[in-house]
Amino acid sequence: MTLLSVQHLGKSFGGVAAARDVSFTLQRGEMLAIIGPNGAGKSTVFNMVGGQLRPDRGTVLLDGRNITAASPQMRFRLGVGRTFQVAQTFLSMSVAENVQMALVSRRRESGALWSPARSRCRDEAVTLLERVGMADAADHPCSALAYGDVKRVELAIALAGHPKLLLMDEPTAGMAARERADLMDLTASIADAEGIGVLFTEHDMDVVFGHAERVIVLVRGQTIATGSPEDIRQDPDVRRAYLGDEHALEKPKGMDSA
Amino acid sequence: MDLSFLAIQALNGLSSASSLFITACGLTLVFGVTRIVNFAHGSLYMIGAYTAATLVPRLLEFSFGPVTFWAGILASAIVVGLIGVLIEVLLLRRIYGAPELFQLLATFGVVLVVQDVTILIFGPEDILGPRAPGLRAPVEILGRRFPSYELVLIAAGPVVLGLVWLLLRRTRFGVLVRAATQDREMIAALGVNQALLFTGTLFLGAFLAGLGGALQIPRVSAHAGMDLSIIAEAFVVTVVGGMGSVPGAFLAAILIGQLQAFGILIFPKSTLVVVFLLMAVVLAVRPYGFFGRPEAIGGTHAVGVASRERSPFATLAALAVIGVLAALPLIGDAYVLKVATEILIFALFAFSLQLLIGVGGLVSFGHAAFFGLGAYGSALAVKWLALPMETAIPAGLLLAALGAALIGAFVVRLSGIYLAMMTLAAAQIVFAVAFQWVDVTGGDNGIVGVWPSAWASGPITYYLFTLAITAAVILLLMRVIDAPFGYALRAARDSTARAEAIGLHIRRHRWLAFTISGAAAGLAGGIYAFSRGSVDPTLLGIPTSVDALTMLLIGGIQTVTGPLVGAGVLHVLRDQIMPLTSLWRLVLGLSIIAIVLVFPRGIVGTLRAWREERA
Numbered sequence: 077m078t079l080l081s082v083q084h085l086g087k088s089f090g091g092v093a094a095a096r097d098v099s100f101t102l103q104r105g106e107m108l109a110i111i112g113p114n115g116a117g118k119s120t121v122f123n124m125v126g127g128q129l130r131p132d133r134g135t136v137l138l139d140g141r142n143i144t145a146a147s148p149q150m151r152f153r154l155g156v157g158r159t160f161q162v163a164q165t166f167l168s169m170s171v172a173e174n175v176q177m178a179l180v181s182r183r184r185e186s187g188a189l190w191s192p193a194r195s196r197c198r199d200e201a202v203t204l205l206e207r208v209g210m211a212d213a214a215d216h217p218c219s220a221l222a223y224g225d226v227k228r229v230e231l232a233i234a235l236a237g238h239p240k241l242l243l244m245d246e247p248t249a250g251m252a253a254r255e256r257a258d259l260m261d262l263t264a265s266i267a268d269a270e271g272i273g274v275l276f277t278e279h280d281m282d283v284v285f286g287h288a289e290r291v292i293v294l295v296r297g298q299t300i301a302t303g304s305p306e307d308i309r310q311d312p313d314v315r316r317a318y319l320g321d322e323h324a325l326e327k328p329k330g331m332d333s334a
Numbered sequence: 335m336d337l338s339f340l341a342i343q344a345l346n347g348l349s350s351a352s353s354l355f356i357t358a359c360g361l362t363l364v365f366g367v368t369r370i371v372n373f374a375h376g377s378l379y380m381i382g383a384y385t386a387a388t389l390v391p392r393l394l395e396f397s398f399g400p401v402t403f404w405a406g407i408l409a410s411a412i413v414v415g416l417i418g419v420l421i422e423v424l425l426l427r428r429i430y431g432a433p434e435l436f437q438l439l440a441t442f443g444v445v446l447v448v449q450d451v452t453i454l455i456f457g458p459e460d461i462l463g464p465r466a467p468g469l470r471a472p473v474e475i476l477g478r479r480f481p482s483y484e485l486v487l488i489a490a491g492p493v494v495l496g497l498v499w500l501l502l503r504r505t506r507f508g509v510l511v512r513a514a515t516q517d518r519e520m521i522a523a524l525g526v527n528q529a530l531l532f533t534g535t536l537f538l539g540a541f542l543a544g545l546g547g548a549l550q551i552p553r554v555s556a557h558a559g560m561d562l563s564i565i566a567e568a569f570v571v572t573v574v575g576g577m578g579s580v581p582g583a584f585l586a587a588i589l590i591g592q593l594q595a596f597g598i599l600i601f602p603k604s605t606l607v608v609v610f611l612l613m614a615v616v617l618a619v620r621p622y623g624f625f626g627r628p629e630a631i632g633g634t635h636a637v638g639v640a641s642r643e644r645s646p647f648a649t650l651a652a653l654a655v656i657g658v659l660a661a662l663p664l665i666g667d668a669y670v671l672k673v674a675t676e677i678l679i680f681a682l683f684a685f686s687l688q689l690l691i692g693v694g695g696l697v698s699f700g701h702a703a704f705f706g707l708g709a710y711g712s713a714l715a716v717k718w719l720a721l722p723m724e725t726a727i728p729a730g731l732l733l734a735a736l737g738a739a740l741i742g743a744f745v746v747r748l749s750g751i752y753l754a755m756m757t758l759a760a761a762q763i764v765f766a767v768a769f770q771w772v773d774v775t776g777g778d779n780g781i782v783g784v785w786p787s788a789w790a791s792g793p794i795t796y797y798l799f800t801l802a803i804t805a806a807v808i809l810l811l812m813r814v815i816d817a818p819f820g821y822a823l824r825a826a827r828d829s830t831a832r833a834e835a836i837g838l839h840i841r842r843h844r845w846l847a848f849t850i851s852g853a854a855a856g857l858a859g860g861i862y863a864f865s866r867g868s869v870d871p872t873l874l875g876i877p878t879s880v881d882a883l884t885m886l887l888i889g890g891i892q893t894v895t896g897p898l899v900g901a902g903v904l905h906v907l908r909d910q911i912m913p914l915t916s917l918w919r920l921v922l923g924l925s926i927i928a929i930v931l932v933f934p935r936g937i938v939g940t941l942r943a944w945r946e947e948r949a
Binding site for chain 2: 126127128147148149152153157158160164165166167168169170173177178180181182185186187188189190191192193194196217219233234236237
């Protein structure tokens with residue numbers, strides 16, 4: 077069933093149309109990738125779905141509910157979790173406390189003034205960290221982690237809100253090739269197990285064609301193609317858009333066509 | 335009130351707008367390029383006035399005439415420009431990457447140094463400057479006499495605007511200044527000689543401040559204290575105009591000049607209030623002023639309290655400290671107890687500020703407002719309602735909490751330097767009310783006869799009373815810092831985007847933090863009022879706010895207990911050094927600068943790092 081429905085989304089920045097009439101849907105448990113050259117409007121579309129940007133036109137529906145004008149906080153309550161292009165965590169806190177903070181917020185206890193925060197929701201936080209393979213680092217300061225690990229912690233934070241929809245803006249940027257595949261495999265298995273819809277943007281075509289079930293191609297703010305990875309790879313418009321980087325869309329070596 | 339009178343008022347407004355613009359233009363240029371809000375800009379203005387008032391009469395003795403006069407004014411401005419270069423090379427250059435709070439404090443350190451050095455060089459007397467040759471006779475406008483010098487001033491503003499515009503548009507230096515104002519990192523990446531650019535900008539900024547000050551000498555005598563009064567107004571102009579925007583500063587200066595000229599007719603006693611209210615209104619509608627732009631993401635770099643393993647001895651240590659303090663009356667005499675009482679009060683005051691700065695990353699530069707509101711609230715309750723201490727102190731706390739809730743509602747929309755400026759402005763409003771509403775507050779003289787109830791009136795009992803309350807409230811606040819609320823404040827400080835994405839209502843939390851912090855500061859103020867028996871407007875002044883900030887700085891902003899240590903150290907130092915020298919401000923200013931440069935982590939922070947390195 078349709079989890080996210082984006083209809084005719086448009087946004088301009090001082091005369092430059094960053095997104096024009098962008099429409100797509102996302103099902104529960106599906107992994108949908110948005111790709112496109114730099115400046116295609118991927119992050120703009122993304123931030124309009126996440127609530128960081130207000131669209132000029134169009135609507136965003138989550139489970140049929142209009143969330144176009146909802147604040148990021150509201151979207152969190154409605155089941156939208158997200159990770160950022162540059163990982164956003166609370167660097168002054170430990171890894172577990174980062175996740176605890178999200179759990180505390182979900183329970184609407186962030187205004188509590190009396191009992192210590194560090195003992196709240198601790199077990200649940202460690203369980204979440206176990207799922208992303210970071211339980212051993214639970215008590216490390218978040219500021220001391222390697223970047224790939226920070227991305228995992230960010231995923232755990234996003235999962236703490238019990239999301240229906242997970243938004244991941246370039247989830248593997250700045251990571252080593254091996255880490256990328258691991259993180260996306262992990263995301264896919266969680267999404268599958270819990271029926272979470274995942275919308276992600278990505279530059280790495282291995283990640284896109286290896287993990288997305290469907291792909292949307294944006295160029296200059298407009299959707300030029302939507303379809304399975306195989307369709308996208310064959311699409312002449314897409315090939316033209318990536319002209320000068322012909323190999324970008326070729327099959328990764330050692331992968332057979334699914 | 336006829337037409338000619340209104341015309342004269344408007345002209346008066348324009349002439350003060352011109353002076354204000356010339357000074358504020360330098361401040362906004364310096365901010366645009368260096369991203370430092372230079373507190374010492376007002377000091378440069380003051381040096382300009384003193385230099386001109388001393389230099390120009392001597393020059394006029396050699397050769398009397400307008401050329402000499404104006405050459406003297408220009409020379410004074412150039413001298414100030416060179417002092418600006420000195421400040422850039424010796425200090426600012428080292429703190430461009432530092433957190434905003436440190437930058438503000440370091441430049442305030444310069445303010446303190448300059449205050450004492452100015453008196454050393456020019457003497458404590460006000461210096462009356464000469465009148466401008468050729469401009470002594472007033473002109474007649476619509477049948478009223480108007481000083482011709484003021485007309486020259488009115489023209490000076492647009493002339494300076496034009497020259498600065500030409501400089502920015504037509505020279506390579508100007509292109510670089512504009513580029514740096516838009517994107518400082520890009521300028522660095524392009525291989526521009528930044529040191530030269532920054533030094534040049536400081537020369538220009540200081541030159542304009544000096545010019546603004548020097549132009550004042552035929553109107554007002556050069557006097558100590560003109561630095562803080564002009565800086566407050568210049569801040570308002572730059573913030574209202576949009577920080578970094580020269581045309582914005584011009585527009586704001588004209589607006590404020592007119593507001594002052596006509597505001598005096600409507601509210602004769604509250605011109606300051608009118609000016610700062612304008613700023614509050616503008617920032618509420620346009621958080622970045624007329625032409626300002628929001629800082630790019632990642633523009634703030636708040637430092638503060640981080641999670642730590644709690645030492646198993648922490649509770650024991652706290653109990654031991656309280657025990658020792660409770661035993662102090664056994665060994666200390668009345669004087670020691672009086673000092674200790676004040677230290678405890680200021681420890682509470684500083685600690686309440688730490689909730690905002692260290693935990694929330696909210697650089698409040700007007701915390702004296704809440705301390706003063708608490709003190710005045712208590713004193714007013716005694717004077718007008720004849721309440722006893724037991725109810726007067728809670729009344730003061732209530733007034734401070736209400737004030738903090740009101741101010742907080744305005745400022746939680748802002749961040750970084752705008753928040754600092756807005757809290758400063760709010761504190762100046764409160765100061766102005768206390769200073770100018772003489773019938774109620776006693777004005778400059780304040781309120782006397784605020785004595786504690788009989789049971790608490792001895793030095794020993796009042797000390798123990800203070801200890802009990804401050805210890806209880808500090809422990810309470812520590813729990814708040816450790817509770818989810820304190821964590822949520824830290825979360826918003828660490829990453830706004832992440833905090834919103836996990837559903838935290840940042841403004842709501844910050845507003846509550848302001849209210850709690852203001853209430854605690856107000857409590858400290860109330861206790862202070864009864865310990866001294868009187869209140870006066872200095873409790874609400876900028877120096878009181880800076881005292882609290884200095885205590886945080888000395889103790890360590892990244893530590894929870896730092897402000898308590900800082901309060902003790904600052905107070906003891908002041909107590910020991912002040913009787914020895916008349917140059918206390920010089921010592922304090924240099925100490926602040928030294929701490930920012932050498933020990934940015936403060937005493938507790940440095941000790942902890944040292945211990946952890948050994949472990």
